Amino acid sequence: MNLAELQTQINLLQQQVASLQQTLAQTRQALEPSRRENTILRQKLDALARRFFGKKSEQLNAAQLELLLQGLVEKAVSEEKEEPPARPAPRPVCSSSQRIRTPDHLEAVRQVIEPELVQAEPDQWKKIGEEISRRLDYQPGKFFWQETVRPKYVRLSRRELPPGIAPAPAQVADHSLAAPGLLAQILVAKYCDHLPFYRQEQIFQQRPSVFISRQQMVQWTGQSVRLLSAISDFLKRQLRQSGYVQVDETPVRYQDPDLPGRCGQGYLWAASVPGQGVVYEWRVSRAARCLDSLLGAGYQGKLQSDGHSAYPAFVKNKAIELFGCWAHARRGFFEALEQAPKVAGWFLNQIGQMYGWERQLRLSRAGPALRQAHRRGHSRMVVERGHRALHLLRLRSLPQSPMGQAIS
Numbered sequence: 001m002n003l004a005e006l007q008t009q010i011n012l013l014q015q016q017v018a019s020l021q022q023t024l025a026q027t028r029q030a031l032e033p034s035r036r037e038n039t040i041l042r043q044k045l046d047a048l049a050r051r052f053f054g055k056k057s058e059q060l061n062a063a064q065l066e067l068l069l070q071g072l073v074e075k076a077v078s079e080e081k082e083e084p085p086a087r088p089a090p091r092p093v094c095s096s097s098q099r100i101r102t103p104d105h106l107e108a109v110r111q112v113i114e115p116e117l118v119q120a121e122p123d124q125w126k127k128i129g130e131e132i133s134r135r136l137d138y139q140p141g142k143f144f145w146q147e148t149v150r151p152k153y154v155r156l157s158r159r160e161l162p163p164g165i166a167p168a169p170a171q172v173a174d175h176s177l178a179a180p181g182l183l184a185q186i187l188v189a190k191y192c193d194h195l196p197f198y199r200q201e202q203i204f205q206q207r208p209s210v211f212i213s214r215q216q217m218v219q220w221t222g223q224s225v226r227l228l229s230a231i232s233d234f235l236k237r238q239l240r241q242s243g244y245v246q247v248d249e250t251p252v253r254y255q256d257p258d259l260p261g262r263c264g265q266g267y268l269w270a271a272s273v274p275g276q277g278v279v280y281e282w283r284v285s286r287a288a289r290c291l292d293s294l295l296g297a298g299y300q301g302k303l304q305s306d307g308h309s310a311y312p313a314f315v316k317n318k319a320i321e322l323f324g325c326w327a328h329a330r331r332g333f334f335e336a337l338e339q340a341p342k343v344a345g346w347f348l349n350q351i352g353q354m355y356g357w358e359r360q361l362r363l364s365r366a367g368p369a370l371r372q373a374h375r376r377g378h379s380r381m382v383v384e385r386g387h388r389a390l391h392l393l394r395l396r397s398l399p400q401s402p403m404g405q406a407i408s
Contacts, residue, residue, distance in 0.1 A: 099216035100177060102136065103209045108145040109137070113166040118153050125153035128163060135171075136210075137179035143208045146179045173223040183224050186217055235277045239294075243301040246272045247294070247311070249286050269294055288313040326351060332406030340403045343393065347406075350386050354379045 118125045130151040137146040152163040172183055189195040195203075197214035204210045239245060248270055253263040269281045271294050283290045291314040295303075304323040305311040315322045330351045337344040357378055361371050390407050397404040 099213040100136070101211040102143070106143055106145055106210075108134070108147050110147045110149055112149045112151070113169070114151065115153060115164045115166045117164055118151075124156055125164065126156055128152050128154050131165065133168065134177075135179040136177050136182055138182040138185045140185075141208075143182075143204075143210050146181075172220070172227055176220070176223070178220050183220055186220060187224060190217075190221065232279070235279050236294075238276060239271055239273055239279050240296045240299055242273045242276070244273070244304070245295065245299075245301065246274065246304045247291070248305060249283075249290075249308070249310075251286075254284075271295065286310055326354070332402070336402035336406045339401065343403065344406070347386065347389075350382050354382055 130149055132150075133148045135146045135148075137144055148169060150166045150168065152165045154163050155161055172178070172180065186200060189200055190197065197217045200217065201212060201214050204212055249267040250270065252266050252268050254266045256264045264284060266282060266284045267286045267290070269283060269290055270278055271281075272278045279294065281290070281294050283293075286308065288310040291310065295314075300319040302321045302323060303311065303315060304325060306325050306328040311322060314320075330348065333344045333347045333351075337348070357374060361374060366374070393403070394407050397407060399405075399408070
């Protein structure tokens with residue numbers, strides 16, 4: 001091959017390379033929209049994965065943000081060869097010591113407490129100063145500052161004596177910023193309205209623009225519960241010393257970290273002494289041992305309840321007289337009304353008569369003696385008649401039928 005043919009081959013190869021480069025450029029240009037679309041879809045997919053599987057909080061640490069921007073800042077410095085502009089200081093994050101923030105426009109309600117000695121002889125004392133303490137208080141829909149002013153006085157005839165000042169009012173916890181009204185609101189919202197602390201934190205911050213961290217609410221609640229436990233202990237002692245108690249348990253679903261994906265079944269036990277008070281205890285069971293904690297193992301007296309098996313098991317071998325509940329007894333016959341309308345209707349009519357007499361006693365505000373006499377003269381006859389009928393019907397009814405269960 002001579003030199004001319006070799007040059008021709010080289011030219012052809014160069015033309016092919018140029019053609020391939022042009023084709024490659026066209027291909028890259030044609031694929032550019034697809035590449036951009038692919039990038040966008042990947043970003044959307046990452047965002048969707050973070051939304052479902054990542055953290056829900058949008059907070060970002062200032063140090064973490066500075067670390068992310070470090071490479072970009074260094075590159076800008078090397079390219080510009082000049083000092084970057086000063087970056088504004090990041091907003092401080094609320095620490096554990098900054099659990100309360102209030103706006104400047106909150107109203108202050110002053111309360112002046114004068115010493116008793118000064119009130120008795122006001123002409124013998126001279127005011128030399130005062131001590132002011134502020135606590136955050138709450139009334140429905142409104143935050144305000146409760147200012148307690150305690151003036152200091154010195155006796156004119158005995159200036160060498162220490163100044164006189166009224167004692168500070170008692171608080172739920174020493175050096176606490178919360179007034180009793182605010183503590184009452186937090187406890188009522190938590191345990192009566194079932195609002196968790198994080199929801200109360202959001203409500204306070206969004207509406208009255210007062211920030212109280214949930215950690216602070218937990219601390220205040222613990223202090224309040226320790227103070228209120230004395231009342232609970234007193235009610236429980238009063239309950240165990242009474243001769244007549246009404247007890248019932250209410251099922252309540254609850255969340256437990258040890259039960260992922262489902263709620264547990266708990267019970268709120270309530271023991272009432274008519275005319276005195278009610279004691280509540282939370283248990284995850286409705287067994288008889290819960291009554292040992294509520295009433296005590298040595299309880300003696302009368303216990304009224306429904307037909308749950310825990311109550312007969314609790315009173316077994318004890319000096320306790322167990323009474324049933326007419327509302328629960330009536331319910332069984334009401335459920336059997338469709339199966340045996342005549343028999344169930346007769347029992348419902350008998351129970352209805354006793355209900356009517358009790359209603360008349362309540363309207364007339366009858367005392368215990370009149371109630372007892374009326375029940376012996378009227379209700380006792382109905383109960384004895386119904387008791388005889390139950391014994392006769394037990395032999396004719398299937399145990400598992402609605403009427404058989406009502407009789408049992």
